[in-house]
Amino acid sequence: MSTLRVEGLTVRAESLELVREVSFTIAPGERVGLIGESGSGKSLTALSLMGLLPEAVTASGTARLGDRDLVGVPENRVKDLRGRDVSMVFQEPMTALNPLMRVGAQVAEVMTLHGTPRHEARERAVAMLERVRLPEPGQVARAYPHQLSGGQRQRVMLAIALANGPGLLICDEPTTALDVTVQKQMLELIAEVAPALLFITHDLAVVASVCERVLVMYGGRVVESGPIREVFTRPRHRYTEGLLAASKLTPRGTRLPTVQGSVPSAGQFPDGCVFRNRCPHATPTCETAPALTGDGHAFACWHPAD
Numbered sequence: 001m002s003t004l005r006v007e008g009l010t011v012r013a014e015s016l017e018l019v020r021e022v023s024f025t026i027a028p029g030e031r032v033g034l035i036g037e038s039g040s041g042k043s044l045t046a047l048s049l050m051g052l053l054p055e056a057v058t059a060s061g062t063a064r065l066g067d068r069d070l071v072g073v074p075e076n077r078v079k080d081l082r083g084r085d086v087s088m089v090f091q092e093p094m095t096a097l098n099p100l101m102r103v104g105a106q107v108a109e110v111m112t113l114h115g116t117p118r119h120e121a122r123e124r125a126v127a128m129l130e131r132v133r134l135p136e137p138g139q140v141a142r143a144y145p146h147q148l149s150g151g152q153r154q155r156v157m158l159a160i161a162l163a164n165g166p167g168l169l170i171c172d173e174p175t176t177a178l179d180v181t182v183q184k185q186m187l188e189l190i191a192e193v194a195p196a197l198l199f200i201t202h203d204l205a206v207v208a209s210v211c212e213r214v215l216v217m218y219g220g221r222v223v224e225s226g227p228i229r230e231v232f233t234r235p236r237h238r239y240t241e242g243l244l245a246a247s248k249l250t251p252r253g254t255r256l257p258t259v260q261g262s263v264p265s266a267g268q269f270p271d272g273c274v275f276r277n278r279c280p281h282a283t284p285t286c287e288t289a290p291a292l293t294g295d296g297h298a299f300a301c302w303h304p305a306d
């Protein structure tokens with residue numbers, strides 16, 4: 001597993017700079033959110049890492065996953081990286097899946113493209129469908145996309161994205177088209193299976209529930225970044241303040257007690273709190289977080305508006 005290091009990433013359409021000098025890192029296992037208003041450059045940032053920029057749009061700067069360059073790589077080599085080192089799940093699975101091909105064959109195809117023998121790929125495809133918790137994976141493998149629900153199709157897309165064991169998963173609004181219950185399950189699954197995650201969304205509650213860190217983009221730049229609790233409770237940039245104010249997250253003014261030397265139990269979080277099952281001080285869930293060192297932390301609690 002390798003760290004993603006992006007430095008000075010700039011995306012241009014002719015002389016127009018659409019993304020400017022973006023720098024960030026994502027360590028193995030880390031989940032980083034990318035938020036910002038429409039047109040702020042989130043998708044172009046992600047597409048640069050996938051080598052999928054639209055025609056006449058170019059990227060400069062560096063993006064390295066371990067010892068591999070992701071930016072400025074010739075097209076014939078980008079195909080090797082895409083799917084194997086970095087994978088992406090988009091919002092609408094129906095447009096990404098081939099309607100005329102059984103889904104098992106579609107999962108298998110991305111493996112054969114990267115050198116897995118055909119018979120082995122078929123077997124591993126079913127295992128991948130099981131990994132993304134599709135019940136009856138053998139049966140699902142034989143289905144066509146239209147025979148599955150939206151949530152099942154998005155799980156298939158996740159299986160395709162993970163098929164070659166990439167080091168980084170990028171998700172661009174992967175649950176926006178799903179209903180709320182299915183969305184929650186899908187987010188939990190993504191958080192669990194992502195080797196390292198760059199998660200693009202407009203939904204701040206989603207970022208808070210899936211990611212540990214967040215990057216805020218505005219006008220093509222990253223204007224603020226940091227751990228979720230810091231950025232969401234003490235935003236430094238006026239634009240972030242505005243985003244929070246306009247979001248479904250509303251500060252209740254509840255300041256939970258300073259925690260001394262122990263991990264807060266789920267009972268300390270009010271119903272509906274996005275931190276409820278996650279320790280806001282550490283990356284794992286409350287249940288598994290190591291005991292705090294005793295210096296104590298205070299935090300405000302943000303939760304979705306009623």
Ligand SMILES: Nc1ncnc2c1ncn2[C@@H]1O[C@H](COP(=O)(O)OP(=O)(O)OP(=O)(O)O)[C@@H](O)[C@H]1O
Nearest residue numbers: 013018036037038039040041042043044045054057
């Ligand atoms: N092919 C292109 N040629 C020129 N400009 C483009 C092209 N694609 C995107 N842009 C512009 O680049 C800017 C950033 O676009 P991008 O799609 O990255 O924004 P975004 O933050 O992902 O927005 P959204 O949340 O709506 O998806 C926008 O101003 C957009 O109009």
